[in-house]
Structures are given as structure tokens and as C-alpha cells.
Amino acid sequence: DAGVTQSPTHLIKTRGQQVTLRCSPKSGHDTVSWYQQALGQGPQFIFQYYEEEERQRGNFPDRFSGHQFPNYSSELNVNALLLGDSALYLCASSLSGHGPYEQYFGPGTRLTVT
């Protein structure tokens, strides 16, 4: 039973560029949440996708957008990258209606913006 997978593992981008991070949820899960974890801090909720729509959103600017595909996988897009976007981006999957809600986290994508 595959857990949550994320790609890529590491990424280095330049200020102003755009980046796309990918997440495949645990088998059988239909809900994907994204979190940003800056160094030395706890994860901060970005948004959650269910049935291909954004269901909840945290306090992040519109530069952060996402998408969920029919197979429940998800992408996180960040435009106009800033140095402050450097962080570990975590994806978590869960099964709607079975909670709250044991989230399974992926290993994360470490983004460095130079």
C-alpha cells in the first residue's frame, strides 16, 4: 500500500520564477491538503482540495494556487517566487468523511529560492 508521495524531493529556483510541486495521495484517499513549513517552525496550512475543488484556504496570497486531478493527485503552484517561499512543502492526504481526520503526510519537497 503506497503512502503519500511527493515530487520532486528538492528544488532550487530563482526569485521571480514559478514552481510546480506534485503529490499523490495514499491509495483510497480523496482529499489533499498542502502545508508550508519554514525552518524552525510548524507547518502552516495553505489549502485543501476535494472533488477537484479548493475546499479550504489558509492565509496565503494568490501566488499560491493548486489543482486536483480526477485521480485525486494534486499540484501546488507558486508564482513570482520570493526568498521567503523557501521552505519544506508537505502534502497530506485523508479520506473525506472519515475523520477528523487522520492525515497521512508525504516526505515533502524542499524548495530553495535564491
Next chain:
Amino acid sequence: AQKVTQAQTEISVVEKEDVTLDCVYETRDTTYYLFWYKQPPSGELVFLIRRNSFDEQNEISGRYSWNFQKSTSSFNFTITASQVVDSAVYFCALSLNAGKSTFGDGTTLTVKP
């Protein structure tokens, strides 16, 4: 708004010592869920326990135990007879509904041999 405070930034103990990690939360809702996660250096958050606001029973799982007290809005985590493998960052989190969790800033636990 919800808030989770983990006042202990770093804790260092010697193997076999007992250690308690503190977690204090704030919410105006009466229905909520509390979690503890472990984050090893690899970065992946490992789920340890979930508690809902209506269940104040303490729980023990092997060397791990949790003390939930609504009166003080605390959900503390104790590791008995700590081991080097327990070294990690531990996060306490609060959730009101599906998915959106509010995390504390974590406590880095170092267990020395």
C-alpha cells in the same frame, strides 16, 4: 482563531530518562481534535495520536502516554525511558474539521546515549 503553543523549543535528556513535552491550545469551539506528530530528520510527519475534545481519558501506548486536560487547555506528551531513536521534532496540532490543522512550532527532543 486557533493557536497551539509549545513553549519548550529544545529538550535534551539522557537515555532512559522520562521526558514530558508540553502543549497548550486555544480555541473557542467546543468540538475539536488534538494531535501529536513526530518529525524525524527525513522530514515526514509521523502521526502519533488523535484525541477529540469529548474524550479526556489519558492514553498509554507502550512508552508513550498523553495527558489531556480541558480545564487547562493542555495536551501533554510523555515518553518513558527515552531512547536515542526518540530524537526528533515533535509537533502538537489542533483541528476543528477536515484537514486544516494548526500546528505549534515544535519541540526538538535530543536523547543522548
